[in-house]
Amino acid sequence: MKKFLFASVGSAVLLSMAAPALAADMAVKAAPPPFVAPIYSWAGFYIGGNGGWGSSHKCWDVTNFPGATVVPAFREGCHDATGGTAGGQIGYRWQASNWVFGLEAQGNWADLTGSNVSVFVPRWTNNSKIEAFGLFTGQVGYAWNNVLWYVKGGAAVTDDKFRGTVTTAPFQGFVFDSASETRGGGVVGTGIEFGFAPNWSVAIEYDHLFMGNHSNSFTSAGVLGAAVIPVGGVFRTDSIRQDVDLITARINYRFNWGGPVVAKY
Known part of the structure; x- marks a missing residue:
């Protein structure tokens, strides 16, 4: 009987000692894995499209008419050339922690x-049109996971057309002289971009183009101009100052994205 009691007590002691170890072992095995939060990657090549609205402010000063220098230059007035734009962009970005760096080329059709x-x-009207522009920029941005704010700056080029038309009847609207140029300048801008899928992002961007002051020679095209200067000859020279403001919506597709690349515990 004593042996049975001692055996029973010994078994109870062993079980009581083993129970915490078994419980601890079970608790470790049952613990859920740590949470892993993906970090969005902005690195890689991308290509996309954009569209929006623009306004070009132009001021004209006549400096030569016709064949005689106007001293001092006489201000003809200013106007805003507005309209739509659409185009595309291609670029590459690098990412270091939250900082994002990039290079981009953009080309747009325009109707400003x-x-x-x-x-x-006052018998004539000055008309202008921007038919296209290009931007070649560097970017610096800061990312909050799939949200990127960036600034950009670089070179800009515009394709400009200028016309002089008759203001009054009976030849109202007839072209009497014209000029065209490809003008170079600079651009600064900023935007905010949202990644909504592993390879896709959308953005809103504002850009200001500093296109400077250029001298343009207008050639005679007939009607009023032909009465003073033969067709094809220089009718007048104007110094034209120009700035451009652009607001565009953009969509980009990234290549070799591969989804989230960094884990955060």
């Missing part, structure tokens, strides 16, 4: 048109 009656000669 405007006009004003000349103060110099």
Whole structure:
């Protein structure tokens, strides 16, 4: 009987000692894995499209008419050439922690048109149009996971067309001289971009183009101009100052993204 009691007590002691170890072992095995939060990657090549609205502010000063220098230059007036734009962009970005760096080339068709009656000669109207522009920029940005804010800056080029038209009847609207140029300048801008899928992102961007002051020679095209200067000859010279403001919506597709690349515990 004593042996049975001692055996029973010994078994109870062993079981009581083993129970915490078994419980601890079971608790470790049952613990859920640590939470892993993905970090969005902005690195890689991308290509995309954009569209929006633009406004080009232009001021005209006549410096030569016709064949005689105007001293001092006479201000003909200013106007805003406004309209739509659409185009595409291609670029590459690097990412270091939350900082993002990139290079981008953008090309756009545009239809920014405007006009004003000349103060110099009210019988004519000055017309302008930007038909296209290109931007070549560097970028620096800061990312909050799938949200990226960036600034950009670099070179800009615009394709400009200028016309002088008759203001009054009976030849109202007839072109009497014209000029065109490809103008270079600079651009600064900023945007905010949202990644909504592993390879896709959308952005809203604002850009300001500093296109400077250029001298443009207008050639005679007939009607009023032909009465003073033969067709094809220089009718007048204007110094035209120009700035451009752009607001565009953009969508980009990234290549070799591969989804989230960094884990955060």
